[in-house]
Amino acid sequence: MKKPRLAAIEYIRGISMMGVIGIHVGSQYLENPSANLHLVALFDVFTRFSVPIFFFISAFGLFYNLDIKEPFDYKGFMKRRFRTVLIPYISWSFFYIITNSLFHGARFPSALELVRLFFFGLTQYHLYFLVILLWFYLLMPCWIVMVRHMNWKGMALLLLLQIGFNYVSSFNATLYYFIADLPDDSLLKPFLAYRLNYWVFHYIFIFLLGGWLSVHILKFQKFMQEHRTGICLSFWLTLAALLGYYYKIIFSGATLLDGIYTAHQLCPAGVLYTIAASIFFFTIFTYQRYPDFLNPVFSLLGRHSYFAYLAHPVFLTTYSIALARSGHIMTAPLAILMYLAVLCSVMLAAILCRRIGNHIPILNLLSIGISSQK
DSSP states (O other), X not given: OOOOOOHHHHHHHHHHHHHHHHHHHHHHHTTSTTOOHHHHHHHHTGGGGHHHHHHHHHHHHHHHTOOTTSOOXXXXXXXXXXXXXXXXXXXXXXXXXXXXXXXXXXXXXXXXXXXXXXXXXXXXXXXXXXXXXXXHHHTHHHHHHHHHHOOHHHHHHHHHHHHHHHHXXXXXXXXXXXXXXXXXXXXXXXXXXXXXXXXXXXXHHHHHHHHHHHHTHHHHHHHHHHTHHHHHHHHHHHHHHHHHHHHHHHHTTOOHHHHHHHSSTTSHHHHHHHHHHHHHHHHHHHSOOSOTTHHHHHHHHHHTHHHHHHHHHHHHHXXXXXXXXXXOOOOHHHHHHHHHHHHHHHHHHHHHHHHHHHHSHHHHHHHHSOOSOO
């Protein structure tokens, strides 16, 4: 029996995509030596849930449509996932390699370099996400076993292990110096240096949390109904903790870049903020207490979020180059306008591409991994 559609999953995709664009616009804004630290906090700290929350809803959707008590069709599962993720990953990677070579003077990589770029998700700065997602899919039988036998005590223990692992991976000076001291021709060095690009270990908890809550959907729905106030409070408190950490770093004399590279989704406050944000947005979009006219907007953003995520660097790079050539520095108002321009442009491109793809199916297959008009 097919389960009812959960609009919250689609809506959160849209919110996540908007947050990712904010992070990348914020990175451009940081080139201004007088960047406003509060706007940087909005672009690069408030939005830090954006990548991990997508792992949360990906797992939620997978397990929501899966009976973990039945035998798992791994071959069929991977065939579908390769179509929806691997094909767009390859096509967009080549798109960025070719455009960077033609329009930005980048050298076209050799065959061996292509292997390295594709394995670590280095063809464009945002495509590493698809590499991690593919690893999650490849290890799906492991996640099914873990979710099947997991209880709240196990999840709590996993959370502690996650915080500890992320802290060591992101903030341990010994590991950093060990990697730096490795010879440049060492085979081990890239596997450690680019660990954030492919190690699923950094996001295991948030992925399994999505799957675990999906399997226990009725209990989760009851929890959201009974603890809506607490869920909202947890979101704002964890956001305040992450922002407080960011401001503490800045006011201690560090640069804005140091602030966002430290107060991110893998620091302890960031992990807790991600969890709180995931449950908060799921609750908000499940038990809607906002005007109904916003639902079509959230639906549109969510429906085209995949294309928008994959394509937004095209517009961000184009507008940034145009701004630089005009002799202007990206001020706070221009950064906000840049964000809106990129978001609107990439959404229009997504809608147009989808409509063309309905008549030329190969376009939809290559861009977003679908082969029908659905």
